[in-house]
Amino acid sequence: MATILSKAEKSYIVTSLTSSPPLRQDGRAPHDYRIISVITGDEVAPLANGSAKIRVGGTEVVSAVRLEVEDLTSTDAHKGRIRCNVTCSPAAYPHLNGNQQDDIQSDLTSILQATFTSNDGSTSTTPTFLHQMSETLTILPGRKAWLLNLDAVVLSDGGNVYDVLFMACRAALWNTRVPKTRAVEYRDPTQKGVAGEKTINNDVEMTDLWKSSVQTKKATKAADFELEDYWDHGEPLAGRARCPIAITLNLLPTVHILDATRTEEQAVPLKLVIIYSFSQDGDACFAGMRMLGPGDLPLEYLKGLLGEGEKYAKNLILSLDSQLKTQWS
Amino acid sequence: MAQPSFDRRRVNGPEESFPPIFPDLPAEPLVTNGKRRDGRALNDVRPIFLQTGLISQANGSAYIETGNTKIACAVYAPRQLKNAQYSDVGRLNVEVKFAPFSSKIRRAHLRDVEDRSIGQLVYQSLLPAVQLHLFPKSSIDVFITIIENDGLESCVASASMAASTALADAGIEMLGMVVSCCSAINDDGIWLDPDTAEVKASRGTLLLAGLPALGTITNLWQAGQITSLDALRCIDACHERFKDLHDVVIDALMQSNRAKQAQALS
Numbered sequence: 004m005a006t007i008l009s010k011a012e013k014s015y016i017v018t019s020l021t022s023s024p025p026l027r028q029d030g031r032a033p034h035d036y037r038i039i040s041v042i043t044g045d046e047v048a049p050l051a052n053g054s055a056k057i058r059v060g061g062t063e064v065v066s067a068v069r070l071e072v073e074d075l076t077s078t079d080a081h082k083g084r085i086r087c088n089v090t091c092s093p094a095a096y097p098h099l100n101g102n103q104q105d106d107i108q109s110d111l112t113s114i115l116q117a118t119f120t121s122n123d124g125s126t127s128t129t130p131t132f133l134h135q136m137s138e139t140l141t142i143l144p145g146r147k148a149w150l151l152n153l154d155a156v157v158l159s160d161g162g163n164v165y166d167v168l169f170m171a172c173r174a175a176l177w178n179t180r181v182p183k184t185r186a187v188e189y190r191d192p193t194q195k196g197v198a199g200e201k202t203i204n205n206d207v208e209m210t211d212l213w214k215s216s217v218q219t220k221k222a223t224k225a226a227d228f229e230l231e232d233y234w235d236h237g238e239p240l241a242g243r244a245r246c247p248i249a250i251t252l253n254l255l256p257t258v259h260i261l262d263a264t265r266t267e268e269q270a271v272p273l274k275l276v277i278i279y280s281f282s283q284d285g286d287a288c289f290a291g292m293r294m295l296g297p298g299d300l301p302l303e304y305l306k307g308l309l310g311e312g313e314k315y316a317k318n319l320i321l322s323l324d325s326q327l328k329t330q331w332s
Numbered sequence: 333m334a335q336p337s338f339d340r341r342r343v344n345g346p347e348e349s350f351p352p353i354f355p356d357l358p359a360e361p362l363v364t365n366g367k368r369r370d371g372r373a374l375n376d377v378r379p380i381f382l383q384t385g386l387i388s389q390a391n392g393s394a395y396i397e398t399g400n401t402k403i404a405c406a407v408y409a410p411r412q413l414k415n416a417q418y419s420d421v422g423r424l425n426v427e428v429k430f431a432p433f434s435s436k437i438r439r440a441h442l443r444d445v446e447d448r449s450i451g452q453l454v455y456q457s458l459l460p461a462v463q464l465h466l467f468p469k470s471s472i473d474v475f476i477t478i479i480e481n482d483g484l485e486s487c488v489a490s491a492s493m494a495a496s497t498a499l500a501d502a503g504i505e506m507l508g509m510v511v512s513c514c515s516a517i518n519d520d521g522i523w524l525d526p527d528t529a530e531v532k533a534s535r536g537t538l539l540l541a542g543l544p545a546l547g548t549i550t551n552l553w554q555a556g557q558i559t560s561l562d563a564l565r566c567i568d569a570c571h572e573r574f575k576d577l578h579d580v581v582i583d584a585l586m587q588s589n590r591a592k593q594a595q596a597l598s
Contacts, residue, residue: 106448109445109448109449110448110449110452112445113445113448113449117555118555122532122534122535122536122556124532124533125532125533125534125535125556126518126519126533127518127519127534127535128519129535129557131557273460275552280557286559287559287560288557288558288559288560289536289554289557289558289559289560289563290556290557291554291555292538292552292553292554292563293456293552293553294456294549294550294551294552294553295456296456296459297459297460297464298460299460299461299542299543299546299548299549299550300548300549301547301548301549302542302547302548302549302567302571305549305552305567306564306567309560309563309564310560313560
């Protein structure tokens with residue numbers, strides 16, 4: 004694939020895109036996606052708690068979720084959180100040197116991490132999907148929680164890497180099963196009124212106690228936890244349906260195209276990446292925005308694009324979810 | 333304990349330490365009667381001090397101060413790109429560095445991840461304005477030092493404005509002056525130019541940068557969760573301040589020009 008386009012190639016692509024009707028090299032309509040192939044579950048990463056591989060044209064991203072138990076008393080965190088990391092395979096960007104590849108990695112990581120980091124100090128009353136997720140990730144409030152490691156690997160970049168990355172993360176989070184846990188409490192057997200008196204350590208089940216915040220006083224007595232069932236069984240993440248999705252609008256002065264190939268991306272002066280999160284009722288909410296590229300655009304045009312992107316995101320999420328539901332209920 | 337990373341050439345802290353215990357003071361309300369803690373209205377930005385010529389050896393430089401945010405910016409340009417492939421457009425480099433004492437938690441002297449992401453945002457704000465095709469085979473280096481940080485979003489906004497002022501001071505041709513404004517959204521409404529505490533209490537933040545002279549937008553950055561209606565209101569609120577911010581930048585450049593002329597005459 005061409006690495007850097009010449010002026011003539013760029014002008015050829017831009018002219019055909021701005022002609023009416025717009026022409027794309029692969030014959031797609033301006034707002035068509037390439038075929039999206041989704042693979043989830045054990046076929047992708049058998050050792051992960053959830054994983055997915057998305058392929059859109061020449062772009063391929065693998066994303067996997069791994070849970071690990073985090074001791075909250077020794078860290079700054081006070082609930083379950085998500086830690087993101089994006090790695091780019093050197094084969095994805097063969098024309099870039101090591102430093103430039105690191106920069107791309109850190110850019111992708113920072114946009115992903117920013118989207119999946121909740122603002123704990125927020126006084127807002129409307130809970131975000133991150134609040135819902137961290138509830139599922141809590142094991143013992145204030146003591147232990149699952150740290151969700153969301154790792155994505157960009158295997159190849161044939162354009163539109165942001166959309167594919169967020170699709171892969173959504174699919175992996177959808178696929179994730181959080182193991183069920185049960186709190187365990189140790190009581191002194193010499194004390195009166197204790198149910199079992201056979202051993203020094205009596206395990207008392209405290210099912211569902213830690214789920215209500217009212218009874219935190221009782222729950223803090225719980226010292227440890229045990230797994231209820233096997234590692235690969237478990238419950239899905241709450242709020243996974245609201246997990247965000249990215250839409251990249253490739254902007255030309257009069258038209259915008261979706262799902263640009265690598266060559267189209269290089270010819271287009273400006274990209275607008277909008278990240279949407281949808282509630283159950285289908286109300287859209289912005290979870291992030293970025294502008295990339297040397298072009299600029301008028302304010303009114305920009306505002307219109309925010310609404311248009313919502314329609315595309317809704318369509319994309321519908322088709323992705325129907326795929327995910329058939330593969331994994 | 334003898335740690336493997338123990339370095340006796342540095343000032344090392346005591347072996348054992350305990351965090352200070354602070355009494356739980358009732359938190360000061362962020363907004364009372366529509367006024368924020370420093371007495372400004374919700375849609376006011378903090379007063380801005382902007383001056384060029386801070387760093388004499390640089391081709392252009394600027395210093396900006398808004399509230400507690402203090403940023404120095406130096407531009408070295410145009411510089412020859414040695415050992416690089418021929419390129420018919422110039423290259424814009426933006427490097428951001430936090431001073432170790434700039435934040436509540438000490439910043440390491442090495443480059444960290446946040447430097448890069450803030451540098452990227454400032455780069456995107458400036459890129460559409462700078463006429464890079466006039467500088468083939470050369471690079472335009474912008475160095476930004478954050479001396480004090482009060483609200484990351486306002487740092488990006490102030491840094492973009494300081495950088496565009498410094499670029500103009502260095503005589504780099506631009507399509508217009510870049511100004512930038514940030515906002516935080518909460519249940520109370522939209523707060524412009526939020527500080528750290530206000531960002532922490534907010535649902536989401538939005539940053540807008542543009543060229544008021546051309547009426548175009550060069551950068552849009554949003555974090556947190558904002559409904560579409562709120563996002564449009566934030567964009568409008570930020571855009572409303574563009575003219576005032578542009579006046580501040582122009583005023584700083586006029587002053588520096590007058591000072592230069594006076595120096596040349598005497």
